[in-house]
Structures are given as C-alpha cells and as structure tokens.
Amino acid sequence: xxxxxxxxxxxxTFDPAAVESRIYQGWVDRGYFGADPARVxxxxxxxxxxxxxxxxxxxxxxxxGLNNTVQDVLIRWxxxxxxxxxxxxGTDHAGIATQNVVERQLVAEGTSRDALGREAFVDRxxxxxxxxxxxxxxxxxxxxxSCDWTRTRFTLDEGLSRAVREVFVRLHEADLxxxxxxxxxxxPRCLTALSNEEAxxxxxxxxxxxxRYPIPQESASSAEAAAAAGAEAVxxxxxxRWALTVSTTRPETMLGDTGVAVHPEDARYGPLVGLDVELPxxxxxxxxxxxxxVDAEFGTGMVKVTPAHDPNDFEIAGRAGLTVLNVxxxxxxxxxxxxxxxxxxxxxxxxxxxxxxxxxxxxxxxxDDHRHxxxxxxxxDTVVEPRLSEQWFVRMGPMAEKALAASKDGTVTFxxxxxxxxxxxxxxxxxxxCISRQLWWGHRIPVWYCDDCGEVMVLREDPxxxxxxxSGGLTQDPDVLDTWFSxxxxx
Numbered sequence: 001x002x003x004x005x006x007x008x009x010x011x012x013t014f015d016p017a018a019v020e021s022r023i024y025q026g027w028v029d030r031g032y033f034g035a036d037p038a039r040v041x042x043x044x045x046x047x048x049x050x051x052x053x054x055x056x057x058x059x060x061x062x063x064x065g066l067n068n069t070v071q072d073v074l075i076r077w078x079x080x081x082x083x084x085x086x087x088x089x090g091t092d093h094a095g096i097a098t099q100n101v102v103e104r105q106l107v108a109e110g111t112s113r114d115a116l117g118r119e120a121f122v123d124r125x126x127x128x129x130x131x132x133x134x135x136x137x138x139x140x141x142x143x144x145x146s147c148d149w150t151r152t153r154f155t156l157d158e159g160l161s162r163a164v165r166e167v168f169v170r171l172h173e174a175d176l177x178x179x180x181x182x183x184x185x186x187x188p189r190c191l192t193a194l195s196n197e198e199a200x201x202x203x204x205x206x207x208x209x210x211x212r213y214p215i216p217q218e219s220a221s222s223a224e225a226a227a228a229a230g231a232e233a234v235x236x237x238x239x240x241r242w243a244l245t246v247s248t249t250r251p252e253t254m255l256g257d258t259g260v261a262v263h264p265e266d267a268r269y270g271p272l273v274g275l276d277v278e279l280p281x282x283x284x285x286x287x288x289x290x291x292x293x294v295d296a297e298f299g300t301g302m303v304k305v306t307p308a309h310d311p312n313d314f315e316i317a318g319r320a321g322l323t324v325l326n327v328x329x330x331x332x333x334x335x336x337x338x339x340x341x342x343x344x345x346x347x348x349x350x351x352x353x354x355x356x357x358x359x360x361x362x363x364x365x366x367x368d369d370h371r372h373x374x375x376x377x378x379x380x381d382t383v384v385e386p387r388l389s390e391q392w393f394v395r396m397g398p399m400a401e402k403a404l405a406a407s408k409d410g411t412v413t414f415x416x417x418x419x420x421x422x423x424x425x426x427x428x429x430x431x432x433x434c435i436s437r438q439l440w441w442g443h444r445i446p447v448w449y450c451d452d453c454g455e456v457m458v459l460r461e462d463p464x465x466x467x468x469x470x471s472g473g474l475t476q477d478p479d480v481l482d483t484w485f486s487x488x489x490x491x
Contacts, residue, residue: 020142020144021142024141024144027146028149032146033087033146033147033148033149034086034148034150035048035084035085035086035148036084039084040084044083044084045082045083045084046083046084046085046086047075047078047079047083047084047085047086048085048086048087048088049071049074049075049086049087049088050088050490051068051071051087051088051089051090051147052067053090053091053092053153053155053487053490054091054092054136055091055092055094055097055098056091056092056093056094056098056128056129056132056133056136056154057094057097057098057101057132058101058132059132059135059136059139060136060139060140064139065143068140068143068145069143071087071145072087072143072144072145072146075087075146076146079146086148086151087145087146087147087148088147088148088151088153089137089140089145089147089148089149089151089152089153090152090153090154090155090490091129091133091136091137091154091155092154092155092483092487092490093129093154093155093156093441093442093483093486094483095437095439095441095442095480095481095482095483096190096192096194096198096379096437096439096483097379097483098125098128098129098441099113099125099190099439099440099441099442100190100379100380101128102121102124102125102128102441105128106124113440118440121440121441122440122441125440125441129154133154137149137152153490155483155486155487155490156442156443156486160486160489160490161443163489164443164481164485164486164489165443165446165460166460167485167489168445168446168458168481168485169446169458169459169460171394172458173458175395176394176395176398176399177392177393177394177395177435177458178392178393178395179390179391179392179393180390180391180393181388181389181390181391182311182314182388182389182391182393182432182434183308183309183310183311183314183386183387183388183389184386184387184389184391184434185198185199185375185384185385185386185387185434186330186384186385186386186387186389187377187379187380187382187384187385188330188331188332188347188382188383188385189377189380189382190377190379190380190382190439191330191331191438192437192438192439193389193391193434193436193437193438194377194378194384195433195434195482195484196431197378198377198378198379199375199376199377199378199384200375200376200377200378201373201374201375201376202373202374202376203371203372203373203374204371204372204373204374205369205370205371206249206369206370206371206372206374207249207367207368207369207370208247208248208249208367208368208369208370209247209248209249209251209355209364209366209367210245210246210247210364210365210366210367210368211245211246211247211248211251211254211280211304211358211363211364211365212235212237212243212244212245212280212358212362212363212364212365213243213244213245213246213260213277213278213279213280213286213304213363214237214241214242214243214277214278214280214363215234215241215242215243215244215272215275215277215278216275216276216277216278216285217241219242219272219275219276220241220242222271222272222275223242223244223271223272224242225271226268226269226270226271226272227242229267229268229269229270229271230268231244231268231269231272231300231302232268232300232301233245233246233269233300233301233302234269234272237362237363238362239362243277243363244260244272244277244302245300245302245365246260246300246302246303246304247299247300248304249370249372250309250351251351251354251355251358252334252342252347252348252350252351252354253306253309253310253327254279254280254281254304254306254354255281255282255327255334255338255339255342255350255354256306256307256308256309256325256326256327256328256337256338257279257282257286257304257305257306258286258305258306258307258317258322258323258324258325259286259287259288259289259304259305259307259316259317259320259322260277260286260287260288260289260302260303260304260305261288261289261290261291261293261294261302261303261305261316261320262288262289262290262291262294262296262301262302262303263290263291263292263294263295263296263301264290264291264292265296266294266296266301268301269288269301269302272288273288273289273290274287274288274289275287275288276288280357280358280361280363281339281341281342281354281357281358281361282339283339286305287320287322289305289316289320289322290320291316291319291320293312293315293316305317305320305322307322307323307324307325307388308324308325308326308327308387308388309326309327309328309385309386309387309388310386311386314388324388325337326387326388328347328385328387330387332346332347332385333345333346333347333350334347334350338350341353341357342354347385391434391435391436391479392434392435392436392445392447392477392479393432393433393434393435394432394433394435395432396430396431396432396433397430397432400427400428400430401427403427404424404427404428407420407423407424407427408424433482434482435481435482435485436477436479436480436481436482437479437480437481437482438478438479439479439480440480441480442480442481442483442486443480443481443485443486444476444477444479444480444481445476445477445479445480445481446458446459446460446476447459447476447477448462448463448474448475448476448477449474449475449476449477450466450468450469450471450473450474451471451473451474451475452466452469452471452473453466453468453469453471455467455468455469457474
C-alpha cells in the first residue's frame with residue numbers, strides 16, 4: 001500500500017539545519033525573547049543576564065558554546081517560571097587583540113599600520129569587525145541562544161562611546177583619574193602598556209646571575225668591617241679590591257642601576273650605608289642606601305636598585321632619593337642612556353654582552369639555575385618589560401573600599417561562597433589601574449593639549465579652541481582606553 005495522496009515522506013535521518021533556523025526565526029518573530037519593562041513596573045520579577053561580550057577577533061569556539069549554553073539554560077528556566085527574563089547580547093571591540101589580528105593581516109600583505117596611517121588603519125579594522133561581529137551573532141543564534149536581539153550592542157557603539165567619555169570625565173572631576181609616571185607592564189612588540197591581567201606569567205627555568213660591584217679603595221676599611229660583621233656579599237676580588245655581590249635574573253638592567261639597598265636594621269651592612277660602589281661597565285658610582293623593603297633574611301640581604309625597570313626599585317628610589325635612569329627604548333633595545341658599547345642592542349643581546357664583559361673583568365661571580373615567573377603579553381607572547389612610562393590611571397582605592405564594604409555587609413554575595421574571600425583579598429590589595437594603551441583601535445582618551453600654552457582639557461565634547469588662551473592649535477591624546485574601561489560599563 002503506497003503513501004496517501006499529499007503525504008510527505010520523512011527523511012531517513014534527521015537534518016537539524018532543515019528545521020532549526022525556521023523554528024528559531026518563529027520564536028524571534030513572536031517576541032518570545034523580549035522583556036517588556038512595563039511588566040516590571042507592574043510588579044513583575046526581573047531576571048537579567050548581560051552576556052560577557054565575545055571579542056570580535058574571530059568566530060566563536062567551543063568554550064563560547066559551553067558558556068552561552070549555560071546562560072541560555074538559566075534564562076529559559078527563569079522565563080518559564082514567569083519572571084521578566086532578559087538576556088542582553090553584544091560583542092566587544094577587544095582593543096589590543098583585534099588590532100593585533102589586523103596588523104598580522106597587513107604584514108601578510110607586505111604593509112603595516114604605520115604605512116596606512118591612523119585613520120585608514122581604523123577603517124580597515126572596522127571592515128574586519130563588521131564581518132566577524134556579524135558571524136558571532138549568527139553563531140549565537142545557530143545554537144539557539146534566546147537573547148533579546150533588539151538590544152544588541154557593540155562596545156564601540158555611539159551610545160556606549162558617549163557613556164565611556166562621560167565616565168572618564170566624571171572620574172577625572174572626582175580626582176579618581178590622573179596622569180602619572182610609574183612602572184607599568186610594557187609589551188615591546190605591541191608597543192603598549194598592559195594591565196597585570198594582560199601580562200600573563202608562567203613558571204620558566206632561567207638563571208640567577210651574581211654580579212660583583214667594586215668598592216672604592218677609600219672605603220676599604222668599611223668593607224673590611226662589614227665582612228667581619230658577617231656580610232656574605234662583601235668579598236675580595238683577585239686583585240685585592242673589595243667588592244659586593246648582587247644577584248639578578250636580568251643582568252642587562254644593571255646598566256640602569258642607581259643604587260644598592262640593604263635593610264636599615266641589618267647590622268652586617270651598617271658600615272657601608274651612605275658609601276658608594278662602582279657600577280661596572282658604566283663608569284659611574286652609585287650609593288648604598290637603607291630601605292625596609294629589603295628582606296635581610298633573603299639571599300645575601302643586599303639588592304641592586306634599578307628604578308626605571310622594576311616597580312619595587314622605583315618605590316625604593318622615591319624613598320631614598322635615587323636617580324631614575326631609563327636605559328631601554330620602547331622596543332626594549334638599549335638607548336642612549338646606556339654605555340655606548342651597548343646602545344642599540346636588543347635587551348637579550350645586551351644581556352649576553354654584559355655577562356661576557358663582566359666575566360672578562362672578573363666581576364661575574366657565577367650563576368645558579370633559577371625557576372621563576374616570567375610575564376608575557378597575553379596576545380603576542382612577547383616577554384613583558386617593566387617600564388617607566390607616563391600613563392593614565394584610575395585611583396582604585398576609594399572605589400575598592402565601597403566594593404569591599406558591600407561584600408562585608410552582604411549587599412553583594414558570591415556563589416560558591418568560597419569566592420567571597422578571594423574577592424575581598426583582591427579589594428584589599430588592589431593597585432591603581434593603568435587605563436591608557438598605545439593603540440589606534442579603541443575609545444580615544446578624551447583629553448586635549450593646547451599646542452601654544454600647554455593647557456590640558458578633559459572634556460565631554462570635542463573642543464574647537466583652548467579654553468585658556470583661545471588658540472585653535474589643539475592635539476588630542478593619542479592613546480586609547482583599556483578595553484575593560486568600556487567593558488566594565490557594559491551594556
């Protein structure tokens with residue numbers, strides 16, 4: 001008996017693609033994913049998930065699939081319970097990550113962002129994200145995500161851009177944003193500052209080198225007294241001179257040393273505090289200072305101080321009045337502040353040269369195997385360099401106090417509860433946030449400088465003239481904001 005007239009023959013295997021898109025579009029057309037604010041005003045119980053916006057660097061991967069499936073389960077569950085459930089979708093412009101992707105495309109084409117210029121490069125990135133951003137949204141739809149697509153946002157949308165500028169200005173007016181010169185994480189390849197979270201550390205096998213700094217002959221009696229008091233780092237060289245030994249994993253930075261530090265209560269080194277030592281290869285003397293940061297029980301209890309290339313050393317220099325000497329270019333080559341023999345050398349080539357020259361002069365005391373944490377740029381994997389740089393910062397302390405109080409009094413809770421302690425530790429140990437990035441793709445910092453009188457203007461609207469002198473010669477700050485400055489305002 002054959003099939004009845006008009007009957008359809010079912011395929012032998014189920015083809016989801018043949019039906020899913022039609023069913024999904026029906027859900028969208030009927031408004032099943034929307035959330036009417038009027039229901040909340042009438043007493044409805046709201047439940048909102050703001051999607052962690054995927055970066056527009058590429059299409060989604062399995063991790064996104066898992067994460068968004070969990071969100072979809074939650075939002076559908078609450079919707080079925082009768083709550084006013086809203087899932088807000090969107091994508092993130094992902095400053096450094098997206099810029100790196102497009103820069104690699106340009107390199108493959110035999111050109112660069114500098115060859116294009118800023119405006120043309122930004123246009124090129126917009127073309128790129130116009131493709132990937134749409135693909136991401138279509139992928140979310142393909143796996144059935146029940147987002148309210150009428151509320152889709154992009155972190156560089158006009159509305160969000162206005163919000164970012166407004167918040168920057170408000171924080172500046174409240175003295176919570178400032179510009180200062182501090183040690184920051186720096187990527188020599190991307191040529192930009194990085195946050196601590198963007199400088200991903202990994203344990204690596206390396207070396208700890210021991211360097212000898214000669215003590216001037218006029219201080220020989222003090223050196224002898226320190227050695228007699230048990231100062232392990234003070235020894236004699238082969239030619240009879242006294243020297244002290246310091247250790248480092250980055251020998252090239254010794255060219256920027258401006259001091260040696262000991263703990264003020266370490267009696268072993270008391271006779272040396274206030275005296276100078278000779279800095280090998282550099283032809284200058286540097287002082288021995290006392291600072292409580294130094295751990296008298298660690299190693300020899302004596303550390304070299306390189307203020308422009310180490311955050312702790314920078315703090316010591318500020319307290320002790322030491323000179324801050326930057327000996328590297330933004331690309332991590334030795335600059336003109338370094339001795340002439342090392343200028344222009346890449347930092348790792350300079351390391352080899354410094355070690356070779358110290359050994360030739362009998363000033364390399366040896367090396368030990370040393371496993372330590374090496375931070376790398378989270379996008380290009382280049383070893384990050386601590387660098388003294390003028391950047392924009394958010395003063396986090398006052399805001400962290402309020403956030404910490406909200407956790408302590410139960411206003412904010414975490415599930416699982418064990419994360420409460422982790423969160424509170426973050427708030428208690430928070431540091432000011434470096435928010436400026438030396439990139440072209442992102443939210444431009446809303447600060448203008450007068451070319452004639454030097455006035456600095458932080459404004460909500462683009463200016464046409466200087467408010468101080470009336471000059472039309474204005475230059476906007478070239479940096480953009482850290483991606484997270486806009487993401488934290490999402491949506």
